[in-house]
Amino acid sequence: MRGLALLFGLVWSLAYAFPRVGVHEGFTRLVFDLPSKEVPYTLTQENGLLTLVFRGISASSLDQVVGSPEVASVQTVPEGGQVRVLVRLKGSVEVSTHRYSDPERLVVDLALRKAPQTPSKPASPSPPDPLRNRTPKPPKPVVLLDPGHGGVDPGMVGYVVEKEVVLDVALRLKRLLEKEGIEVRLTRDRDVHLSPDKRDDLSRRASLADSSQVNLFVSIHVNASPTRTARGVEVFYFGRAQDPRVLAQVIRENGGGELGKRLTQEAQSVAERILSDIVAQANQRxxxxxxxxxxxxxxxxxxxxxxxxxxGDLFVLRYAKVPAVLVEIGFGDHPVEGRNLADPAYREKVAQGLLAGVLTFLANGAYAR
Structure with a gap:
């Protein structure tokens, strides 16, 4: 796990933009999410302007102010049957490109050219500077943890109370992640609700994941079943729920009853838009x-x-601009698993499992490489 430090330097938030822009120590990275490897492109650089043209795709018009040492701004211009991207550079910039698959993407790295060194008169030797050759520390990845429910909303109540279990697991996971050099933020760190109104509460949690300062969003919950016999781990990502059982669970997580149905319908409208947005589709993957x-x-x-x-059409995930999931860590109404979730030692195992998942995902670098 110590070897992950270098890989963490490549992590930034996945925004709904074409391209995604990441500013790092010594370079600016542009990531173009593409629908297939057959998409052709051209790249030209002239008079402080880098121009990329992608044929056979569409994207939304966008003008992003970057303000990095290498890039002033990035403008996306949709044209008939193609997309033109204009990158306004600062000074002389070296350009390197890489193509990756699964999912398909083009990565463009921009770094300032180093000025040639001019010979100078030999100077008297000076004591070595221990900081001169030190490699800059990569930016810490930021993980947002959402202990579900809280305050007036207890969540499921069985052998455990959901809001208590998920808060304890989130705090344990926070401690473990911080030991690995990862910055952790919480939607709540005590038994409180963000709003007594369920819709507003979920919206506030969702808005925290709509940030360029967050890399991953994990909402933690405890499951339940009508028969009280189900057990196991389930994880949901944002998309249209196909299975009636999953849809029923989504409605419950969205507040239950008529409120849950209304919020699910709102989330479904967002999910439908993903079908025509290639960048949103990449985030879904x-x-x-x-x-x-x-x-x-x-x-x-x-x-x-x-x-x-x-x-699942989960309201809390609908606007996340980073990889976002809702994880059901177990069934709190199962006679064995429910009692397990009441055990602090078992909750530590849950936190360890979530830690391993987050570290593995970041180490693979699939979405930020």
Whole structure:
């Protein structure tokens, strides 16, 4: 895990933009999410302007102010049957490009050219500076943890109370992640609600994931079943729920009853727009990959069955601009698993499993490489 430090320097938030822009120590990175490897492009650089033209795709018009040492701004201009991207540079810039698959993307790195050194008169030797050759520390990845429910909303109540269990697990996971050099933020750090109104509460949690300062969003919950016999781990990423059982669970997580149905319908309208947005589709794929990684690592750590990952119209995930998931760490109404979730030692295993999932996802670098 110590070897992850260098990889963490490549992490930035996945925004709904074409391209995604990441500013790092010594370079600026542009990531163009593409629908397939067949998309052709051209790249030219002249008079402080880098121009890329992608044929056969569409994207929204956008003008991003970057203000990095290498890039002043990036403008996306949709044209008939193609997209032109204008990158306004600062000074002389070296350009390197890389093409990656699964998902398909073009990565363009821009770094200032080093000025040639001019010979100078030999100076008297000076004591070595221990900081001169030190490698700059990469930026810390930022993980946003959302302990579900809280305050007036207890969540599911069985052998445990959901709001208490998920807060304890989130605090344990925070401690473990921070030991690995990861910055952690919480939507709540005590037994409080963000709003007594369920819609407003979920909207406030969702808005915290709509930030360029966050790299991953993990909402932690405890599951329940009508028969009280189900057990295991399930993880959800944002998308249209296909299975009626999943849809029923989504409605429950969205507040239940008529409120849950209304919020689910609102989230469904967002999910439908993903079908025509290639950048949002890329974010959905990253969310699915994060969900699968967390689910398998959590099941391995706890011995609880892995029930799978599912798309769901979850209100709290609808506007996340980073890989975002809702993880059901177990069934609190199951006679065995519910009692397990009441055990602090088992909750530590849950936190360890989630830690392993997050570290594996970041180390693979699939969405930020």
């Amino acid at each position: 990253y969310g699915q990959r994060l969900a699968e990684t967390l689910g398998r690592k959590l099941a391995q750590a706890t011995g609880s069955p892995y029930r799978g990952t599912f798309p």
